[in-house]
Amino acid sequence: MLGLGILKGLSVTLRHFVETYVSDLKRFPHRYAPQGRARRLRPTERGIFTVQYPEERLEMFPRFRGALMQLTNPETDIPKCTGCGICARFCPVGVIEVVRAEEKRDGQYVPQSYSWDLSACLFCGLCVESCPFGALYHTPEYELSTYGRQKGELIYDLDRLLAWGQKYAPLGTPPVEQEE
Amino acid sequence: MQTVETRLRTETITLNMGPQHPSTHGVFRMIITLDGETIVDLEPVMGYLHRCQEKIGERNTYLQNIPYTDRLDYICSMSNNLAYVMAVEKLAQIEVPERAEYIRIIMVELTRIVNHAVAIGALLNDLGCFFTPMLYALEERERILDLFEMASGSRMMCNYMRFGGVRYDLPPGFMPELKSVVAALPAFIDEFERLLTDNEIMRIRCQGVGILPPDVAVGYSCTGPLLRASGVDYDIRKVDSYSIYDRFDFDVPLGTNYDVYDRYLVRIEEMRQSVRILEQAIEQIPEGEVSVKLPRVFKPPEGDVYHRIESPKGELGFYLVSDGSTNPYRYKIRSPTFINLTVLPELCKGHKVADVVAILGSIDIVLGEVDR
Numbered sequence: 001m002l003g004l005g006i007l008k009g010l011s012v013t014l015r016h017f018v019e020t021y022v023s024d025l026k027r028f029p030h031r032y033a034p035q036g037r038a039r040r041l042r043p044t045e046r047g048i049f050t051v052q053y054p055e056e057r058l059e060m061f062p063r064f065r066g067a068l069m070q071l072t073n074p075e076t077d078i079p080k081c082t083g084c085g086i087c088a089r090f091c092p093v094g095v096i097e098v099v100r101a102e103e104k105r106d107g108q109y110v111p112q113s114y115s116w117d118l119s120a121c122l123f124c125g126l127c128v129e130s131c132p133f134g135a136l137y138h139t140p141e142y143e144l145s146t147y148g149r150q151k152g153e154l155i156y157d158l159d160r161l162l163a164w165g166q167k168y169a170p171l172g173t174p175p176v177e178q179e180e
Numbered sequence: 181m182q183t184v185e186t187r188l189r190t191e192t193i194t195l196n197m198g199p200q201h202p203s204t205h206g207v208f209r210m211i212i213t214l215d216g217e218t219i220v221d222l223e224p225v226m227g228y229l230h231r232c233q234e235k236i237g238e239r240n241t242y243l244q245n246i247p248y249t250d251r252l253d254y255i256c257s258m259s260n261n262l263a264y265v266m267a268v269e270k271l272a273q274i275e276v277p278e279r280a281e282y283i284r285i286i287m288v289e290l291t292r293i294v295n296h297a298v299a300i301g302a303l304l305n306d307l308g309c310f311f312t313p314m315l316y317a318l319e320e321r322e323r324i325l326d327l328f329e330m331a332s333g334s335r336m337m338c339n340y341m342r343f344g345g346v347r348y349d350l351p352p353g354f355m356p357e358l359k360s361v362v363a364a365l366p367a368f369i370d371e372f373e374r375l376l377t378d379n380e381i382m383r384i385r386c387q388g389v390g391i392l393p394p395d396v397a398v399g400y401s402c403t404g405p406l407l408r409a410s411g412v413d414y415d416i417r418k419v420d421s422y423s424i425y426d427r428f429d430f431d432v433p434l435g436t437n438y439d440v441y442d443r444y445l446v447r448i449e450e451m452r453q454s455v456r457i458l459e460q461a462i463e464q465i466p467e468g469e470v471s472v473k474l475p476r477v478f479k480p481p482e483g484d485v486y487h488r489i490e491s492p493k494g495e496l497g498f499y500l501v502s503d504g505s506t507n508p509y510r511y512k513i514r515s516p517t518f519i520n521l522t523v524l525p526e527l528c529k530g531h532k533v534a535d536v537v538a539i540l541g542s543i544d545i546v547l548g549e550v551d552r
Binding site: 002003004005006008009011012013016048061062063064065090091092122123124125126129130138 | 240243244245246247248250312316319329330331332333334337339347348351371374375376377378379380381383476
């Protein structure tokens with residue numbers, strides 16, 4: 001019969017539509033409760049759901065490649081970065097610029113300046129992968145828009161990267177990174 | 181150019197479609213010569229998204245090229261990664277650990293499912309079935325992209341493969357999630373088929389449109405689902421098996437009518453076959469190392485190499501010339517969609533303007549790869 005295929009297709013759409021409401025009713029008072037979020041995201045869960053950004057946010061996976069951070073050595077309180085510039089050499093687009101300081105601090109080389117230009121960054125992670133001192137890591141930070149592109153906005157200097165390091169280092173670096 | 185016999189004196193008109201057109205899948209322009217509403221000639225104009233990928237590839241070191249391959253065909257970055265790293269491995273003769281091979285196959289086959297789902301969704305979008313099939317496809321894609329993000333750290337620009345393996349081992353919790361996604365995939369494909377395959381409107385729009393005979397398809401060196409829908413049994417996973425594809429049991433679906441509808445059916449069937457490969461790979465995946473240690477400054481020996489894989493869109497090949505330094509001397513990409521697109525004028529002649537978008541959608545192009 002002509003039109004049977006269309007009706008069959010429409011029944012699929014109808015089922016999707018109904019399933020969402022049925023599932024809504026099942027968890028009636030707390031559909032958007034935080035504890036329900038994990039359940040809503042399961043592949044077996046039927047119906048269509050939306051994460052209510054920005055009220056609720058997905059937790060990033062540990063390997064998520066967000067903005068960069070610089071770690072500080074907790075014992076000596078100086079940056080782990082020695083300004084060797086390997087990250088800058090590995091960067092495919094050259095958004096990292098490092099200058100090593102003339103004299104050592106506590107017997108360790110330190111960077112005089114470090115800048116990361118977010119405007120052209122690919123977020124490929126080769127800088128983190130190449131860092132021989134374990135100083136450079138990704139944060140789970142992803143809301144990085146700014147109103148300008150000059151220094152202090154889209155161009156990050158060492159202090160801002162270290163501040164992020166202070167914020168995220170207590171959470172621990174991803175387990176995979178520690179192995180290497 | 182007079183094709184219609186009439187007593188009236190008629191003239192052909194030239195219609196410019198694109199580069200900014202919602203149905204051209206990006207910045208792609210077609211100069212269509214029309215006689216009435218019938219197409220007598222079509223000229224594809226490419227290059228609006230040209231980013232000098234090949235020249236940049238010569239500037240970059242071998243390692244730095246991997247993130248750039250993500251950006252060729254941004255729907256299936258994992259297969260682009262695989263083609264490039266396999267070319268370099270062939271050049272430098274690097275052995276890949278067993279587990280890494282399996283991880284690669286899992287990722288690439290997931291990519292194939294993503295690509296075909298999106299291709300069918302986009303085709304239906306072009307046909308006027310706005311967003312319902314597209315969103316069902318994207319919903320499934322989202323789960324697979326979550327797997328990619330879990331493993332590699334990024335949803336689309338995965339940058340996951342490395343020379344001699346992959347970047348990381350699979351995270352804990354990946355395999356259970358993968359199994360549940362793979363178990364849910366056949367139901368998704370069935371539902372997709374129930375939604376579309378018997379739909380009379382889609383059949384009327386697709387059947388008998390854009391017929392590509394096998395000899396023409398071979399003559400234009402088309403590859404991928406486009407070629408197989410033309411009834412040519414040519415899948416590089418079978419005819420020139422690479423990696424560990426010879427260990428898996430899967431079929432190559434072929435078309436019988438060579439039209440847009442057949443290309444849709446071939447894509448659906450390839451998704452089912454990918455699920456079969458995934459199930460076998462999940463069963464067989466061994467424990468062990470996932471990468472080999474390479475020197476920080478990687479210099480392959482002198483020579484040249486061409487390696488091709490069956491990417492979801494067709495034969496994706498990388499030709500590399502090495503002069504023994506850290507950078508490739510020449511870096512050439514044989515992209516499947518660029519070559520598949522050259523057959524477009526042949527397919528469109530004699531059809532109406534509305535069919536052009538259907539035919540273009542069935543070729544499944546991504547302009548990032550066409551223009552490189």
